[in-house]
Amino acid sequence: xxxxxxxxxxxxxxxxxxxxxxxxxTASDSESKSEFGGSPPVPTSDDxxxxxxxxxxxxxxxxxxxxxxxxxxxxxxxxFFIIIYLGPMVLMTIVMCVQIKCFHEIITIGYNVYHSYxxxxxxxxxxxxxxxxxxxxxxxxxxxxxxxxxQREEPLRILSKYxxxxxxxxxxxGFCMFVLSLVKKHYRLQFYMFGWTHVTLLIxxxxxxxxxxxxxxxxxxxxxxxxxxxxxxxMAYMFGFFFGRTPLIKLSPKKTWEGxxxxxxxxxxxxxxxxxxxxxxxxxxxxxxxxxxxxxxxxDCEPSELFQLQEYNIPLVLQSVVGWKTVRMYPFQIHSIALxxxxxxxxxxxxxxxxxxxxxxxxxxxxxxxxxHGGIMDRFDCQYLMATFVNVYIASFIRGPNPSKLIxxxxxxxxxxxxxxxNTLKAHLVDKGVLGGSEDA
Amino acid sequence: xxxxxxxxxxxxxxxxxxxDLDEGLVDLDLRNDSDTPDVPPPTDSTPxxxxxxxxxxxxxxxxxxxxxxxxxxxxxxFFLIxxMGSFMLMLLVLGIQVKCFHEIITIGYRVYHSYxxxxxxxxxxxxxxxxxxxxxxxxxxxxxxxFVQRREQLQFLIRYxxxxxxxxxxxGFCMFVLSLVKKHYRLQFYMFAWTHVTLLIxxxxxxxxxxxxxxxxxxxxxxxxxxxxxxxAAYIFGFFFGRTPLIKLSPKKTWEGxxxxxxxxxxFGFVFSYFLAQHQYxxxxxxxxxxxxxxxxECEPSELFRLKKYSVPLLLQAVLGWETVNMYPFQMHSIALxxxxxxxxxxxxxxxxxxxxxxxxxxxxxxxxxHGGIMDRFDCQYLMATFVHVYITSFIRGPNPSKVLxxxxxxQPEQQLNVYRTLKSHLVEKGILQPSLRG
Numbered sequence: 024x025x026x027x028x029x030x031x032x033x034x035x036x037x038x039x040x041x042x043x044x045x046x047x048x049t050a051s052d053s054e055s056k057s058e059f060g061g062s063p064p065v066p067t068s069d070d071x072x073x074x075x076x077x078x079x080x081x082x083x084x085x086x087x088x089x090x091x092x093x094x095x096x097x098x099x100x101x102x103f104f105i106i107i108y109l110g111p112m113v114l115m116t117i118v119m120c121v122q123i124k125c126f127h128e129i130i131t132i133g134y135n136v137y138h139s140y141x142x143x144x145x146x147x148x149x150x151x152x153x154x155x156x157x158x159x160x161x162x163x164x165x166x167x168x169x170x171x172x173x174q175r176e177e178p179l180r181i182l183s184k185y186x187x188x189x190x191x192x193x194x195x196x197g198f199c200m201f202v203l204s205l206v207k208k209h210y211r212l213q214f215y216m217f218g219w220t221h222v223t224l225l226i227x228x229x230x231x232x233x234x235x236x237x238x239x240x241x242x243x244x245x246x247x248x249x250x251x252x253x254x255x256x257x258m259a260y261m262f263g264f265f266f267g268r269t270p271l272i273k274l275s276p277k278k279t280w281e282g283x284x285x286x287x288x289x290x291x292x293x294x295x296x297x298x299x300x301x302x303x304x305x306x307x308x309x310x311x312x313x314x315x316x317x318x319x320x321x322x323d324c325e326p327s328e329l330f331q332l333q334e335y336n337i338p339l340v341l342q343s344v345v346g347w348k349t350v351r352m353y354p355f356q357i358h359s360i361a362l363x364x365x366x367x368x369x370x371x372x373x374x375x376x377x378x379x380x381x382x383x384x385x386x387x388x389x390x391x392x393x394x395x396h397g398g399i400m401d402r403f404d405c406q407y408l409m410a411t412f413v414n415v416y417i418a419s420f421i422r423g424p425n426p427s428k429l430i431x432x433x434x435x436x437x438x439x440x441x442x443x444x445x446n447t448l449k450a451h452l453v454d455k456g457v458l459g460g461s462e463d464a
Numbered sequence: 465x466x467x468x469x470x471x472x473x474x475x476x477x478x479x480x481x482x483x484d485l486d487e488g489l490v491d492l493d494l495r496n497d498s499d500t501p502d503v504p505p506p507t508d509s510t511p512x513x514x515x516x517x518x519x520x521x522x523x524x525x526x527x528x529x530x531x532x533x534x535x536x537x538x539x540x541x542f543f544l545i546x547x548m549g550s551f552m553l554m555l556l557v558l559g560i561q562v563k564c565f566h567e568i569i570t571i572g573y574r575v576y577h578s579y580x581x582x583x584x585x586x587x588x589x590x591x592x593x594x595x596x597x598x599x600x601x602x603x604x605x606x607x608x609x610x611f612v613q614r615r616e617q618l619q620f621l622i623r624y625x626x627x628x629x630x631x632x633x634x635x636g637f638c639m640f641v642l643s644l645v646k647k648h649y650r651l652q653f654y655m656f657a658w659t660h661v662t663l664l665i666x667x668x669x670x671x672x673x674x675x676x677x678x679x680x681x682x683x684x685x686x687x688x689x690x691x692x693x694x695x696x697a698a699y700i701f702g703f704f705f706g707r708t709p710l711i712k713l714s715p716k717k718t719w720e721g722x723x724x725x726x727x728x729x730x731x732f733g734f735v736f737s738y739f740l741a742q743h744q745y746x747x748x749x750x751x752x753x754x755x756x757x758x759x760x761x762e763c764e765p766s767e768l769f770r771l772k773k774y775s776v777p778l779l780l781q782a783v784l785g786w787e788t789v790n791m792y793p794f795q796m797h798s799i800a801l802x803x804x805x806x807x808x809x810x811x812x813x814x815x816x817x818x819x820x821x822x823x824x825x826x827x828x829x830x831x832x833x834x835h836g837g838i839m840d841r842f843d844c845q846y847l848m849a850t851f852v853h854v855y856i857t858s859f860i861r862g863p864n865p866s867k868v869l870x871x872x873x874x875x876q877p878e879q880q881l882n883v884y885r886t887l888k889s890h891l892v893e894k895g896i897l898q899p900s901l902r903g
Contacts (some may be wrong), residue, residue, distance in 0.1 A: 188858040191850065195808060198847075202814045205713055210822035221664070222657045274644055369634060375641045383649035408637075411630065419627040430886055432868050438896045444869050445887050445897070452884060457877045 099402075100253075107246065111311045111320050114245070115235055119157075122231035124399045126153055126223060128390045133219040136384050144204050145213075149220045151197050156224050159190035160232040164239075166431070230407045233414040240417055242322070243307040247298055247359055248413045251366035252405050254293045259286030259371075274375050274382070287367040294363035295356050302330045302353040329355045329421070358421070365412050370405040377404035534832055538841075539692075550681065550750045550759050554674055558596075561670035563838045565592055565662055567829040572658040575823050583643050584652075588659045590636050595663050598629035599671040603678075669846045672853040679856055681761070682746040686737050686798055687852045690805035691844050693732045698725030698810075713814050713821075726806035733802035734795055741769045741792040768794045768860070797860070804851050809844040816843035 106113050130149050166183045182189065205213055238245040263282025271278040301307045309324040332351045342348060377400070381387065389400035433441060545552050569588050601622065621628065644652055677684040702721025710717040740746045748763040771790045781787060816839070820826065829837030872883060891897035 185858050187854050191854045195847070195851075198815075199808070199811050202713070202811050202818065203711075205814075205818045207712065210818050214819060214822045218657055218661045221661055225660065225664070272642075273646065274641070369638070372638050372641050375644075376637075379641065379644045379649050380653060383653045408634075412634075415626050415630045419624050429868060429871055430883060433887060434890065436868070438894070441887070441891060442896055444872070445884075445891060447869055448872055448880065448884055448887070452877075452880060455877065457881055 103249075107242065111238060111242065111322070114238060114242075118231055118234050118238070121399055121403065122157075122227055123153070125227045125403060128400045129223045129227070130220065132384060132386060132389065133216060133223075144200065145216055148197060148201055148204070149216075151200075152194070152220055152224060153228065155190060155193045155197060156228045158193065159186075160228065162186040162190065164232065164235060226407060230410045234410045237410065237413050237417065239311045240421075241308050241310050243298065243301050243355070244413060244417060246301065246307065247294060248362050248366065248409045249406060250297055251290050251294050251359075251363045252370050252409050255286045255290040255363075255367045255370060256405070258289035258293075259283060259367075262286055262289070272375060275378050278371075283367075283371070287364070290367045291360055291363040294359040294366075298356045298359040299353065302326075302355050308355075329353065329358070358416075361416065362409075362413065366405075366409055369412070370409055373405045373408040377401070538832070546681070546685065550677060550761070553677055553681075553684065557670050557673050557677070560838055560842065561596075561666050562592070564666045564842060567837045567839045568662045568666070569659065571823060571825060571828065572655060572662075583639065584655055587636060587640055587643070588655075590639075591633070591659055591663060592667065594629060594632045594636060595667045597632065598625075599667065601625040601629065603671060603674060665846060669849045673845075673849040676849065676852050676856065678750045679861065680747050680749050682737065682740045682794070683852060683856060685740060685746065686733060687801050687805065687848045688845060689736060690729050690733045690798075690802045691809050691848050694725045694729040694802075694806045694809060695844070697728035697732070698722060698806075701725055701728070711814060714817050717810075722806075722810070726803070729806045730799055730802040733798040733805075737795050737798040738792065741794050768792065768797070797855075800855065801848075801852065805844075805848055808851070809848055812844040812847040816840070 106117050130146070134146070162183065163186070166186065201213075201217060234245065237248070259278070259282040261282075262285030263277070263279045266281040266285065267279035269280040270276055271280050271283055305324065305326060306322045308326050308330040309322040311320055311322055312324075313320055330353055332353060334349045335352050336349055337345060337347055377389075381389070433444065436444070545556050565588075569585070573584070602625070640652075640656055673684065676687070698717070698721040700721075701724030702716070702718045705720040705724065706718035708719040709715055710719050710722055744763065744765060745761050747765050747769045748761040750759050750761055751763075752759055769792055772793060773788045774791050775788050776784060776786055816828075820828070827837055828839035832838070832841065872880065888897065
């Protein structure tokens, strides 16, 4: 449960990940500590804004911390709502910024841990690789979704046709620069940083792009998972606070089974309610499309089957409890149960992973960006697994491939292949009765 | 540091055996790397029979002979497997991938001299299995469409393939988190990252190799041979003419070897593709015949593999004395492939050299007598495989038609209808389809 206590209030016994400093420091860790000279203690500065400090100056430090956290939480949630209101384009930009900030935080930690000795180009190369991988992913997404736009503009068309080749060439340049930058006394360090950069890219960048794919599927696929993870955080904390007794995992000593299970049920319920409310609005359920004529994003469509109310029979067991025979639900709500379950059962593992990571490198928080909460990465550690899961879920159970992408691929085939596919498709459609045999459209 | 390749007969231009351990110690990070265990002295895994046959020669010549014999043995095995067909090649690639993974993981294990870390090796092999399962599912499903359609269980596996792979991976991830032991967090995170980077390098690229193979065996043979030829040619040129060192990382490499190797490789690729392009066996995409349940390579050779007349540029006309020449268009592509193999391929070798120096090991393993481990042989190949794959998808072929068809059939009926109408209008426009026919 990633509530990170700032140094101001560590003594009040609240959730504190690295409570005893000696926790992670024995045999193998101290070995690698001597190997790398140990990580310097990460300085923690209190960057609560002045205005808050003054407003809360007369409270005891414990309550002050609670208020700081609370206010910041509300601020973040409000910010979240505002961005949703502003639309998909702004959301995409925000996701991009969060990704860059997370990348920056992790790379900075790596830099600190290895306290690089003026390694040439290390930071330049890391940012360069970030740029390459982003270029690659954005190119793939843009080509898929904005196919018609791309076809119209000549330079874009060439860029998209040879996109993979260009991305690969850019990456190779970075690779060769890395090899040429190897300095005689620092080989191992440089390889470690290279590995660190790539693993960070793998985690941060790929998953942020999966989030954007989910977003394009419909804003509800973006909002519901993220809200479920946040709700699980908060609910597990509440349940743990009031009923917590049995510790859950050695890695995070403040998490309890009561919090875990209570959070699970609360999140599933929350997911059901939230999806019920959201499924009624087209702006959330429709896929984001790019309108060529108005050159802007539109979310306007006929809601798919998932978002049309249906009558479901309540299983006999629940009938006695609830008193209804049937209930009108959106099919999407059934999916939301799957999403919430994942968020509460597996999502925390992302949090444990991050906790282990912080203990391993003896840092309290990833950074100090958000007062009372730590860094951006601290807030998003559980989200990443969720984004991948939602993407895989959509690809497996909800939608098929993207039709415009298929058309685009079709157009690059040879004529005889095109004809073959066309005839097979036609036969299939006639077979299914979708196409009348005499259709001449 | 000596850089006269002439005096080191047993040194090949990849400077495997002759990495001077003293030199290796000099680039120690001044913080102590003393916790790295000493690399055990290389075991002599030369088979007995070779030892007896060569017992009369001096140590230097003996090593040279061992390397030479092993080189010939590897090349012969290569030819044998090519003869046996694509399926065997696929198995060979898979076998090599597993061995490379094993070698790198073993190094990681040794470097971190794991303190009985729970499940480290099981988890690494488990992740290897997951990632392979994911990739093979994607590849196999594409190419064996008809085979898969017939069997119900396979259909289910294919349709939910991504979900199943992800679930398997997640199980491994959760196991890792649960296996974190209080005193060994950092070590365990290092090993986790080590495993993943290794997977990224070895597994993804071996699958790219297999996809190249399916495009046509020539796309598998020419790149690999170019890299091998570049190795050998650069060594020979370096041996005879080598003078100026190329890069501090590999002091035995020289500019003369680099450039000479480059030109020879381009020439070799050019000539080699000329010979291969004539046989359907090498040129045709590998397809699976559902009736005979075997792989077939039979087709109408595409345009790339039909002789065309090219006019020789005036410059060369004077030299060669011909005005036109009959060439396969593929030979042009082979120039691009060979150029990459000679210019960028060596960077893969430098990367591996740097890696070995960083972790103070002489060779990745001792699998091949005289040559080191499998990874030592294949370090330049990996960049090549990715390049060829990107090259093919960008310049040669479009997407796989059966994959497009498969995805079309998965769409919703209304979407299918829309697509059908778009395709139809496109085909009519291009004149491929007569508009007067009904459908």
